[in-house]
């Protein structure tokens with residue numbers, strides 16, 4: 001029995017756990033991977049904060065964030081996070097984060113969409129070094145970890161309040177029940193629904209969002225998915241924006257340039273996608289930057305390009321494509337990171353705190369995971385301190401989940417879910433990706449609903465309970481199907497273009513109808529319901 | 540291409556068995572994924588596929604590599620890491636990592652207001668690139684004889700904090716790495732050779748020994764030699 005159970009051990013989960021523990025709560029962190037394997041380690045670019053007012057200002061950071069959000073970022077939360085940013089960096093500094101420095105000061109660089117250089121960084125290892133420092137701090141505080149546990153569902157008490165979670169112990173294959181007063185979901189985003197067309201780690205399957213949806217939570221703005229313009233063609237490994245910032249050129253196979261490389265991520269991604277639709281191949285040309293520059297600034301990328309694409313960027317232009325990179329939408333939370341269920345919080349990429357709106361600014365998500373992760377931890381700790389433990393008994397849902405896992409082993413194997421998953425990624429990329437249209441989106445939705453029906457014919461071939469990776473991937477696939485439905489419904493309903501969401505059949509922004517968050521939930525019969533909530537007028 | 544994989548399942552007989560597979564892929568991880576489309580029971584971990592999350596370290600022909608950055612070669616022998624509990628096939632438990640880091644007190648003892656400068660950041664730059672993949676741990680011969688050894692990554696991380704100017708309680712840090720720690724290393728350099736991040740744990744251990752000396756701690760192995768020497 002714990003005061004606060006944090007699910008997920010990335011930047012958001014660890015920040016929440018540390019904040020809650022420092023507030024005096026008994027904290028347990030549960031994650032499906034070892035903490036430092038969380039996707040946060042992949043972030044390279046930086047974390048935004050205005051540290052000094054010389055030339056830059058908190059207002060400029062707020063403005064840039066609101067502008068990028070295209071009307072859907074809520075001014076109140078944007079203000080909170082931008083004002084908190086300096087504290088976040090000072091806190092990370094105080095626990096040992098080795099930010100890159102210029103003399104005595106933390107160095108800052110300019111990322112796309114920012115009016116000033118305000119991204120703090122640690123070479124190309126910003127996420128890695130923040131995540132590992134948070135982990136070290138959590139160990140110092142003796143925070144308890146239960147890893148290799150896969151979240152299945154949120155347990156609700158008879159009064160509809162949070163009582164804990166059910167997890168699959170990955171090693172034993174058993175379902176376990178973990179009870180606590182409050183739960184913070186920090187399970188990351190879902191850009192991996194785009195399969196091979198995503199820069200994300202294999203874990204980014206939106207499990208926490210699926211669990212929240214099943215528990216009755218609202219989720220919001222699921223149609224907004226950011227595509228990064230430059231991912232390696234065959235592996236979708238990210239080539240950082242630093243390359244274009246330094247003068248890398250985008251060309252097609254005829255050597256022609258077709259876009260201003262420094263335009264926003266959306267514009268560049270759309271221009272590349274159009275080239276590809278016209279039958280062209282697109283390359284990122286770094287050859288003129290020289291070996292020294294590439295070795296200094298993009299050593300990781302060079303190594304990966306050589307391994308995956310058999311191309312050395314020093315000698316040849318790299319074949320690239322846009323790829324799904326970040327999911328703005330997620331579990332609908334208020335300013336205190338509370339979901340629509342009492343005792344259940346969400347933070348980080350799995351949550352939609354309305355900070356990013358219709359598009360995220362580079363460097364703002366690492367900031368979000370720390371600032372709002374901490375907020376969620378504090379709020380949960382405070383709520384827990386004024387609350388009784390849930391009754392210690394076996395909850396119905398635990399029995400159901402146990403039975404469900406057993407049942408999965410009895411399903412016939414007529415359809416291969418791995419092939420389905422690959423297919424789904426492909427059609428999502430072509431129809432619900434950079435460009436969208438009603439007919440394309442409805443086609444994918446029809447396919448998705450068909451797949452939903454066929455799930456019970458996709459039985460497992462690996463029959464062992466012990467560390468059954470096929471089983472984990474199948475449950476992830478189920479979550480992916482569940483939340484992709486929300487993505488598609490949101491994208492179909494939003495008959496306008498805004499931020500990352502571009503409808504070829506409705507190319508203009510329509511504030512009269514759509515200056516609003518799309519909110520989705522499931523009713524008692526499990527049917528998807530949707531409504532719009534107007535953005536709060538800024539004062 | 541043909542590779543061999545040493546597979547393990549605790550409730551199968553025999554528990555350990557060598558399998559041969561045909562597969563393809565530009566990295567070992569892609570190849571394992573390709574093989575898995577045909578044999579769903581093959582068990583391994585995958586994560587960022589770009590060499591930074593550290594979940595896919597395995598041994599190939601006896602040497603530790605990350606599956607996602609290693610280019611497979613004909614007839615390669617793929618095995619799980621050594622010295623951590625093998626769970627199934629190529630998957631090993633990572634629970635030793637938490638235990639070792641805690642024992643080594645590899646963290647800042649207290650949040651600090653001290654300012655790190657450019658030079659100090661550079662001193663610990665390489666060490667803070669560790670991805671906790673456990674490759675070094677698996678390569679370390681000390682574990683053949685002493686399973687309590689703190690080992691390379693925990694000692695590298697200890698040094699990373701000892702050398703950080705924000706750490707004021709350096710003595711406590713050093714005391715934590717004396718037993719089953721800095722003096723037990725044979726300085727063989729295996730860890731340095733296999734580290735995918737180019738970290739040099741062996742050298743970090745030497746640096747810690749230097750700090751220990753300055754705090755007046757002696758290598759217990761040497762002092763016994765010392766008294767032996769006096770007898771001559």
Ligand SMILES: Cc1cc2nc3c(=O)[nH]c(=O)nc-3n(C[C@H](O)[C@H](O)[C@H](O)COP(=O)(O)OP(=O)(O)OC[C@H]3O[C@@H](n4cnc5c(N)ncnc54)[C@H](O)[C@@H]3O)c2cc1C
Pocket residue numbers: 007008009010011012013030031032033034035037038039040041042043044045046047126127149150151152186187188189199200201203207208238325326347348349350362363364365366367369
């Ligand atoms: C290649 C790349 C580069 C990026 N660069 C930047 C950048 O420069 N700046 C920036 O601000 N942002 C960047 N981002 C985005 C940023 O890294 C992420 O948005 C952020 O790290 C998300 O953190 P998180 O804590 O919310 O989730 P994650 O770090 O994804 O952690 C999720 C955690 O939840 C756990 N989990 C998931 N599902 C389950 C389950 N079912 N049961 C139990 N546990 C579960 C996982 O094990 C993990 O511990 C980048 C992203 C990518 C992919």
Ligand code: SF4
Pocket residue numbers: 675678679680681690691723724725726727728729730731740741744
């Ligand atoms: S140098 Fe020391 S720590 Fe490294 S592998 Fe050899 S004995 Fe182990």
Ligand code: SF4
Pocket residue numbers: 668669670671672673674675676691692695733734735736737738740
């Ligand atoms: S020191 Fe190197 S080999 Fe050892 S865990 Fe860290 S990254 Fe891996």
